[in-house]
Amino acid sequence: MNITEIIKEGTALAVKELYNHEINVNDVNINSTRKEFDGDYSVVVFPFTKVARKKPEQIGEELGKYLVGKYDDLINYNVIKGFLNLEVSNKYWNQYLSQVAEKETFKKPFHGEKIMIEFSSPNTNKPLHLGHVRNILLGWSSSKIYEALGYEVQKVQVINDRGIAICKSMLAWQMIGKGETPKEAGIKSDHYVGKWYVEFEKLFQAEYQTWQKTDAGQSIFLNDKKDGQEEAAFFKGFKNTYFNEHSKVGADAKAMLLKWEDNDDDVRSLWRKMNGWVYEGFDTTYRNLGIEFDKLYYESDTYLLGKDIIEDGLSKEIFYKKDDGSVWIDLEDAKMDHKLVLRRDGTSVYMTQDIGTAEHRFQDFGAKRMVYVVADEQNYHFKVLFEIMRRMSASYADGLFHLSYGMIDLTTGKMKSREGTIVDADDLMTEVIEAARVNALEKGGLEGLEEARKKDVYRKIGLAALKFFIIKVNAKKRMIFNPEESVDLQGNTGPYIQYAYVRIQSVLKKAGEVDTSIATKYENLGVTEKELIGQIYRLDEIIRMSADQFDPSFLASYCYEMAKTYHRFNHDHRIIKAESEEAKAFRIRLCKVTGKVLQFVMELLGIEMPERM
RNA sequence: GGCUUUGUAGCUCAACUGGAUAGAGCACUUGACUACGAAUCAAGAGGUUGCAGGUUCGAAUCCUGCCAAGGUCACCA
Numbered sequence: 001m002n003i004t005e006i007i008k009e010g011t012a013l014a015v016k017e018l019y020n021h022e023i024n025v026n027d028v029n030i031n032s033t034r035k036e037f038d039g040d041y042s043v044v045v046f047p048f049t050k051v052a053r054k055k056p057e058q059i060g061e062e063l064g065k066y067l068v069g070k071y072d073d074l075i076n077y078n079v080i081k082g083f084l085n086l087e088v089s090n091k092y093w094n095q096y097l098s099q100v101a102e103k104e105t106f107k108k109p110f111h112g113e114k115i116m117i118e119f120s121s122p123n124t125n126k127p128l129h130l131g132h133v134r135n136i137l138l139g140w141s142s143s144k145i146y147e148a149l150g151y152e153v154q155k156v157q158v159i160n161d162r163g164i165a166i167c168k169s170m171l172a173w174q175m176i177g178k179g180e181t182p183k184e185a186g187i188k189s190d191h192y193v194g195k196w197y198v199e200f201e202k203l204f205q206a207e208y209q210t211w212q213k214t215d216a217g218q219s220i221f222l223n224d225k226k227d228g229q230e231e232a233a234f235f236k237g238f239k240n241t242y243f244n245e246h247s248k249v250g251a252d253a254k255a256m257l258l259k260w261e262d263n264d265d266d267v268r269s270l271w272r273k274m275n276g277w278v279y280e281g282f283d284t285t286y287r288n289l290g291i292e293f294d295k296l297y298y299e300s301d302t303y304l305l306g307k308d309i310i311e312d313g314l315s316k317e318i319f320y321k322k323d324d325g326s327v328w329i330d331l332e333d334a335k336m337d338h339k340l341v342l343r344r345d346g347t348s349v350y351m352t353q354d355i356g357t358a359e360h361r362f363q364d365f366g367a368k369r370m371v372y373v374v375a376d377e378q379n380y381h382f383k384v385l386f387e388i389m390r391r392m393s394a395s396y397a398d399g400l401f402h403l404s405y406g407m408i409d410l411t412t413g414k415m416k417s418r419e420g421t422i423v424d425a426d427d428l429m430t431e432v433i434e435a436a437r438v439n440a441l442e443k444g445g446l447e448g449l450e451e452a453r454k455k456d457v458y459r460k461i462g463l464a465a466l467k468f469f470i471i472k473v474n475a476k477k478r479m480i481f482n483p484e485e486s487v488d489l490q491g492n493t494g495p496y497i498q499y500a501y502v503r504i505q506s507v508l509k510k511a512g513e514v515d516t517s518i519a520t521k522y523e524n525l526g527v528t529e530k531e532l533i534g535q536i537y538r539l540d541e542i543i544r545m546s547a548d549q550f551d552p553s554f555l556a557s558y559c560y561e562m563a564k565t566y567h568r569f570n571h572d573h574r575i576i577k578a579e580s581e582e583a584k585a586f587r588i589r590l591c592k593v594t595g596k597v598l599q600f601v602m603e604l605l606g607i608e609m610p611e612r613m
Numbered sequence: 614g615g616c617u618u619u620g621u622a623g624c625u626c627a628a629c630u631g632g633a634u635a636g637a638g639c640a641c642u643u644g645a646c647u648a649c650g651a652a653u654c655a656a657g658a659g660g661u662u663g664c665a666g667g668u669u670c671g672a673a674u675c676c677u678g679c680c681a682a683g684g685u686c687a688c689c690a
Contacts, residue, residue, distance in 0.1 A: 029631090031629080034633065034634090036634080037633080042632090044632055044633090044671095046670055049670070056670080080633075081633065082632085082633085082670075082671085083632080083633060163689090163690070164689085164690095165690085240689095299690090326688070335616080336616090337616095337686075340687090342688090343688045344688070345688085347688085349687090349690095350690055353690090375684095376617095376618070376683095376684065376685095377683095377684055377685070378684095378685090378690095379618080379684075379685075380616080380617080380684090380685055380686070381685090381690095383617095406618085406683090407684085409683095414683095439652075440652090442652095443650095445650070461652090469625095472627090473625085473626065474627085476618080476619090477618090477619070478619070478684095479625085479626085480624090480626095485624090485625065485638095485639070488638085488639075489652050490653090491637080491638040491639060491652095492625090492626080492627095492637060492638040492639085493638080493652090496652070496653090498652085499650085499652050500653095502650075502652090503649080503653085506649070506650060507650090538629090541629080545629065545630095557627065557629095560637085564637090567653055567654070568653095568654070570649075570650095570653080570654090571653070572654090574648080575649060576649055577648090577649080612650095
């Protein structure tokens with residue numbers, strides 16, 4: 001049994017014996033003792049004042065005396081206000097360290113449970129951007145965390161490969177692309193398709209502007225405008241209607257979508273060609289980011305799913321049909337609205353697809369837990385979806401989870417494609433790696449290394465800076481992205497943690513073979529040494545917490561704290577020329593374990609460690 | 614307007630889920646390389662936790678009401 005459990009159980013036992021009152025072990029409130037006081041763990045004694053009918057200080061004394069008397073590993077106590085500070089023996093810490101040093105891995109063995117995690121989910125008409133990067137890092141990291149807890153994880157990407165958006169790119173390319181390929185244009189292929197999407201918007205805007213001046217445009221403006229509305233404001237709001245009802249290119253794009261749905265050979269082959277370009281580009285981006293998927297779902301395969309489930313639900317009276325033939329669900333008793341699930345022409349909407357896809361995936365993989373990594377703008381959608389699945393009595397309904405994250409803002413405001421402020425994922429990676437290269441050359445720590453390995457280190461450092469910068473922020477919160485800070489290499493950053501690891505490797509290399517078996521004879525543990533072991537001790541707890549809340553940011557601050565303690569330890573103590581052989585053996589062991597933990601946790605965050613930097 | 618999320622140092626974020634004097638980094642001011650890597654360490658300054666009430670031995674955290682910002686309320690995805 002580990003020390004925190006001993007303290008909790010001992011306290012519960014003490015309360016029972018001393019005050020004749022039963023309490024739940026988990027209700028014992030303990031935390032790490034603050035630095036300014038003596039001790040390792042503190043028990044909060046206020047909750048016992050009622051049952052003991054004594055002052056907190058007196059209860060603290062009595063509990064402290066009881067615990068220290070009963071358990072050898074607790075060697076001292078003091079009471080300050082309502083807090084009982086307990087000191088754990090050096091022997092305990094030292095033995096704990098030797099146990100951890102024996103471990104081959106911190107990963108838990110497979111226990112049979114499965115979890116599916118969907119993330120990234122791009123559209124094929126545009127390249128990946130900063131928003132996707134946050135999504136991907138959260139999804140990837142959550143996958144790694146659940147794997148570490150012994151789950152079988154299925155990493156899934158849904159590709160939104162159909163719809164009006166990709167038709168716009170296709171149409172523009174067909175109209176003015178003259179059969180050009182991305183290779184001929186010298187542009188990364190997903191960016192190339194994105195370029196035609198932008199070209200379409202230009203064509204459309206030009207057409208729209210011209211139309212606004214025509215008699216037809218003016219008469220609609222004069223008839224439909226609200227009182228006192230400016231012409232520019234009116235036409236801004238009218239854009240969608242214009243696209244759907246008046247636009248030539250809009251009609252062409254819609255016609256193309258219909259042809260696509262009719263399986264028209266020419267349209268389908270153009271669609272396959274251009275999506276192929278996009279996938280090629282995405283693959284490169286994913287590879288550079290260091291991530292991969294186990295399975296891809298294409299919306300073109302799944303967009304018709306779900307209708308049969310709606311029929312089934314209709315017969316069970318979970319849904320109802322309106323006079324016009326459209327199908328709805330009434331969620332008012334769950335404090336939501338009525339929601340459409342089938343159009344009056346019988347075609348599906350977004351919700352229908354998601355209902356069908358959930359069932360489809362469950363049949364594919366059989367995971368009771370399915371996680372959707374999607375930005376918080378879709379909170380309501382998922383709330384509705386999960387409620388519907390519950391009412392359909394899906395066996396996995398309670399295992400559905402929306403990993404909702406806040407969107408990223410820039411220091412200058414929101415990212416908007418129309419204003420050209422979208423931060424592109426490929427550009428971003430190039431920039432951070434370049435910044436890492438410039439910095440590494442300045443520091444000169446890589447001299448003598450061959451060029452290919454140097455490049456690998458630049459990549460690891462740059463990506464660490466970028467990934468850590470994003471992942472250290474609580475997933476649920478909206479965050480502000482400052483490009484300059486994202487390439488910072490000092491302070492609370494990925495490279496700071498990498499540097500701790502590199503220092504460890506350097507020490508271990510210089511030390512050579514050291515017999516660590518005498519480490520447990522070392523008795524005078526210093527403050528930073530104890531602190532470091534105390535942090536190692538918390539690894540499982542932090543992983544558990546990140547998993548439960550689907551938030552890797554806990555692990556990010558955990559490794560930052562640990563790296564920081566290591567740097568201080570490294571500064572305060574001599575390792576290779578320690579004051580005794582026991583001290584040296586102990587510190588080498590501490591270095592090894594710290595290095596292993598740091599590497600393990602950073603891997604859960606999707607960040608690689610360099611051996612030098 | 615309904616529902617919902619957020620508001621903490623000049624800036625970017627923490628605070629282990631109700632515990633002790635609210636902590637880090639950046640930026641700013643100092644100090645430490647003839648020490649195992651200075652991408653480091655040590656120190657200084659910086660706060661009415663949006664505001665006002667309430668619950669509690671104890672509130673940044675829970676409740677209520679305001680204020681501000683975001684999201685969402687499509688037969689879009």
